[in-house]
Amino acid sequence: MSRRIAWAAFVVCSAALAVAGPKGTVPRATVERYTVHRVREGVGVGVVLLSREQVRKTFVSDLDRCCVVAEVALYPAKDKALEVSLNDFALRVGGSDTATKPASAKLVATSLQRKAGSGRDITVSPSVGVGYESAGYDPVTGGRTAGGMTRSAGVMVGVGGSGPKAGSTDKDRAAIEIELSEKGLPEGSTSAPVSGYVYFPLVSRKKGAPLQMEYILNGNRVVLNLPQ
Amino acid sequence: MRPEALSLATLLLALGLNGVPVNAQSNESSSSTAATQHDSNPPGQATTSKSPAQENAARDAEIPVENSRIRWHLGTISVGAGYSSGPYYGPYGFYPYGPYGIYPGDWVYSSLWYPMWGRYPYYGLGSFNYNSGRGEVRLTADPKLAEVYIDGAYAGTADRLKSMWLDPGAYDLTVSAKDRESFHQRVYVLSGKFLKITAKLGSEGTKDKL
Numbered sequence: 001m002s003r004r005i006a007w008a009a010f011v012v013c014s015a016a017l018a019v020a021g022p023k024g025t026v027p028r029a030t031v032e033r034y035t036v037h038r039v040r041e042g043v044g045v046g047v048v049l050l051s052r053e054q055v056r057k058t059f060v061s062d063l064d065r066c067c068v069v070a071e072v073a074l075y076p077a078k079d080k081a082l083e084v085s086l087n088d089f090a091l092r093v094g095g096s097d098t099a100t101k102p103a104s105a106k107l108v109a110t111s112l113q114r115k116a117g118s119g120r121d122i123t124v125s126p127s128v129g130v131g132y133e134s135a136g137y138d139p140v141t142g143g144r145t146a147g148g149m150t151r152s153a154g155v156m157v158g159v160g161g162s163g164p165k166a167g168s169t170d171k172d173r174a175a176i177e178i179e180l181s182e183k184g185l186p187e188g189s190t191s192a193p194v195s196g197y198v199y200f201p202l203v204s205r206k207k208g209a210p211l212q213m214e215y216i217l218n219g220n221r222v223v224l225n226l227p228q
Numbered sequence: 229m230r231p232e233a234l235s236l237a238t239l240l241l242a243l244g245l246n247g248v249p250v251n252a253q254s255n256e257s258s259s260s261t262a263a264t265q266h267d268s269n270p271p272g273q274a275t276t277s278k279s280p281a282q283e284n285a286a287r288d289a290e291i292p293v294e295n296s297r298i299r300w301h302l303g304t305i306s307v308g309a310g311y312s313s314g315p316y317y318g319p320y321g322f323y324p325y326g327p328y329g330i331y332p333g334d335w336v337y338s339s340l341w342y343p344m345w346g347r348y349p350y351y352g353l354g355s356f357n358y359n360s361g362r363g364e365v366r367l368t369a370d371p372k373l374a375e376v377y378i379d380g381a382y383a384g385t386a387d388r389l390k391s392m393w394l395d396p397g398a399y400d401l402t403v404s405a406k407d408r409e410s411f412h413q414r415v416y417v418l419s420g421k422f423l424k425i426t427a428k429l430g431s432e433g434t435k436d437k438l
Contacts, residue, residue: 060416060423166420169361171396178398179416 023186024196042077061176073195091200094210105180117168125156350382356392364422365392374405403427
């Protein structure tokens with residue numbers, strides 16, 4: 001009986017693993033290939049901060065409206081497993097005391113859905129007209145009037161629209177969540193290099209203020225200065 | 229008289245003519261009833277003598293027409309429509325949008341368009357039609373007649389799927405052609421957004437070299 005249960009558990013686990021599929025991105029050949037990288041205790045950490053344009057190209061969702069996105073790669077030490085957790089990362093504006101932790105895919109998806117639904121659709125339709133009027137009779141006075149060019153200009157402004165706004169449905173939220181979680185940095189124990197995107201909520205900072213990413217490795221803080 | 233007015237007058241006249249027999253019949257019916265009432269003299273009163281044939285005819289005439297006619301009644305008309313949002317597994321495998329797409333008529337068209345020896349599972353006609361709650365995938369593929377599969381289900385050839393409207397979600401897009409390397413991509417669709425995908429399929433030789 002216990003054999004049957006064990007076999008059933010094995011089948012279920014295998015199926016779950018098969019359905020789960022790969023997560024994250026493909027790590028580069030070495031940690032040195034990343035713009036910013038550090039190696040501590042044999043563990044390599046590589047980071048690339050994505051520009052707004054890169055974020056727009058990489059993700060279907062409007063992630064640039066809510067988050068700072070960084071691609072993070074971790075290279076475990078030889079023959080040693082590394083526990084990857086999003087809680088070990090933080091983003092700090094240079095010189096600031098406060099730091100932000102990464103947001104989960106679910107949280108970001110919910111935030112984006114709310115933002116998509118809250119925006120107002122305003123349609124502006126300008127119109128310009130040019131006409132020519134030949135000589136005619138004035139309907140009031142009855143006298144002859146001289147013809148000439150007529151010009152008109154106007155603007156129509158429409159606020160709101162019918163139906164749900166683009167990207168604001170529950171299906172959209174689920175799709176965003178799937179995208180972010182599938183492209184996100186995979187968590188858990190690993191002995192092979194892993195990489196993926198980490199999403200930090202937008203931090204208010206002065207223009208040109210430097211950003212720092214912190215990674216806690218075995219209780220020690222690794223600071224990576226991100227380029228602008 | 230204007231032609232439109234003339235044709236309208238003709239139409240009204242035709243309707244009026246069609247109506248005449250109906251009214252005449254009803255008048256006849258009512259007049260026959262009246263005649264029957266008129267003929268049914270109280271007992272003891274003198275009646276005119278009739279031959280047996282005339283009596284039969286008179287008896288037949290007395291039978292109310294309404295009683296002898298079969299009356300047809302229109303019962304409740306039921307109209308049904310169904311929608312399956314899927315995905316689920318059917319007799320032929322995985323159907324992302326249900327076995328015959330989301331349109332009620334698809335069952336008929338699909339069974340006509342896709343022969344029994346065709347690819348299963350497949351998307352029915354209309355599965356990629358525009359809908360305000362959907363997102364667009366603009367596909368360009370080389371070769372143009374490459375086969376397109378979405379989540380493992382046959383969608384059609386690339387030349388006919390230049391614009392696909394899909395429900396928000398994540399899909400596995402595969403474009404494949406004979407003697408060519410298949411193209412795979414994970415696609416994320418959001419409502420009101422479009423995604424441009426260019427699938428250039430390399431030759432099998434290139435794949436071996438790599």
